[in-house]
Amino acid sequence: MTETATAPTAPLRARAEIDLAALRANVRTLRALAPDAALMAVVKSEAYGHGAVPCARAAVEAGADWLGTATPEEALALRAAGLPGRIMCWLWTPGGPWRQAVEADIDVSVSGMWALAEVVAAAREAGIPARVQLKADTGLGRNGCQPGEDWAELVGAALRAEADGLVRITGLWSHFACADEPGHPSIALQLTRFREMLAYAEEQGVRPEVRHIANSAATLTLPETHFDLVRTGIALYGISPSPELGSPADFGLRPVMTLSASVALVKHVPGGHGVSYGHHYITPGATTLGLVPVGYADGVPRHASGTGPVLVGGKWRTVAGRVAMDQFVVDLGGDEPEAGTEAVLFGPGDRGEPTAEDWAQAAGTIAYEIVTRIGTRVPRVYVNEEQSG
Template structure:
């Protein structure tokens, strides 16, 4: 590591001349503190999809050092990877098929969500005593038990608990419209969740964890907090509700691998969908849709070159994209910022999402594995890296 502006930069193997994805763990730390202050109860750091593309282990360790008390993922494979990294805090996995490796979950002390009686039967049949969270569908027709099945699931879970096969430690759900706090479906989701908790209690269950809120509801709806909130996108600076200024934690840069001067009327890229309107310099970046740049952002997106926004022109190809450098040009080898926090005028992930007609989550999780990663952390976080 080498000190940079009071920070430590872990760069790994030399990748001079290559694109670079840098994750600012100090931003993750500050976001976690903000979310922990907003949450009424415990904070579960959700690090699914490799920590929303930011590195699951790094994000997990940083979040745990700054207010989170436990971790959440979707698959058991993601949970086992956290255990392999030496993380010993409670970990919940909530999206598994009925033939998942539940015996290994018990051995590795991973809590699992149970959305159906079939899942409950599979978990109860596996050796060991399993800590489970019963999952209710709070109004999304997605994961979780339907209301008509919920009572039977709770009663079956109580019987399995009495047999010593499981311990029901939680009830969970998910709100479908929390990014719009005024949407009436949130009230309906809260009502259904409260009903589900009462049904569980009537069946003799005493779950100590009740969690419904993800990032948006944690920031905007205290009525959804219960004993724990699950936050993932917020850790890395994404607020789906648009109400809170969190800090984006990801910066993507790339070098100009070639610069050329062209005439007005020069066709650029596949299909010649763009033609230059004046004499200009064109620069080539070694990034494309195989690296996560959304192809639908072609001829709309911008990058930062020498402190000035420059447009990407022509179609984004699999491995490369062209930037119009204007009359002043630039030199091959210079670093271009594709996106970042926006403090220096560079485009943000939110802008890239708008250009692509999608959400920030898709952009940050889509950056491909061939883009080298680096982490930047405050000095007091070095021991966690």
């Protein structure tokens, strides 16, 4: 991912401005919501499109106790960049870089016997005990070990490996399926199952450093799920996990990313003029069209053709016609902003611009996808890099 340390002097075709002061403030807000738990800043998928290393550094500066990634490669990249402290990764496939992770002092998640066997072999080769967290499938149905005999087998094997000095069982954890849906019956069922699986492991002799199940939604709304650690992902970046739970402002959070582009062309066209592929938009009368030089190759969802909102010249506009690979058009209704005028696709909303949630609604998706999909040819421009105070 392209990273720009400070705002460049030359104009950019497009930019994703990342406000690190907002991210640090979000960390502090989230820590206050779970005062008795440690906080993990989840920076997987390039920090949900914001840039993993700068965001990880800012999160640690603001008091994050752990960093979380999906893949081991993401975790190793953080270590290579000099990030200290506890880092965890959880999405492994056979033959993964287990030894490198062990040697880098990274906590690795284990959901089944094959993974435990591979990490034990890596620890034996490295001559260093592996830090292992056992994941329980309490009802999400993705990764994680099933309750009952499977969990008993995994816990027992992990304890034997610990007794042999090959692993240290540092965590027991799980993940909610529907914490972003208030009152969903699966929440209580999963929490009960998690407590049962914790109790079994601890009765067998597991003494974890951390027990955790709370994602962003649970951190914000379910204090009974906080245990020893909360894993905050999307909320860290100032986006609500779900409109049903509340807006970012309702939780004291501020969106971190602002996506904008420079208008490339403004031109007059007559009524009845087709716009973009397929002519799904026909001008209703004489008007002006503005060309915004970003498209689905930059992460602008094609599903938002005809619906995506943009702020140009202080006014909301809507994508006219189809979003193309590199560009889209807005109907300016006769206004004539100069070429180079800023077109803001989304941001915090302070200036009346759309938000990532507005784009999610326009595209029929979730705000997670909107920010995460912004492509690598859009430079990330970091502001407020230095922590004040």
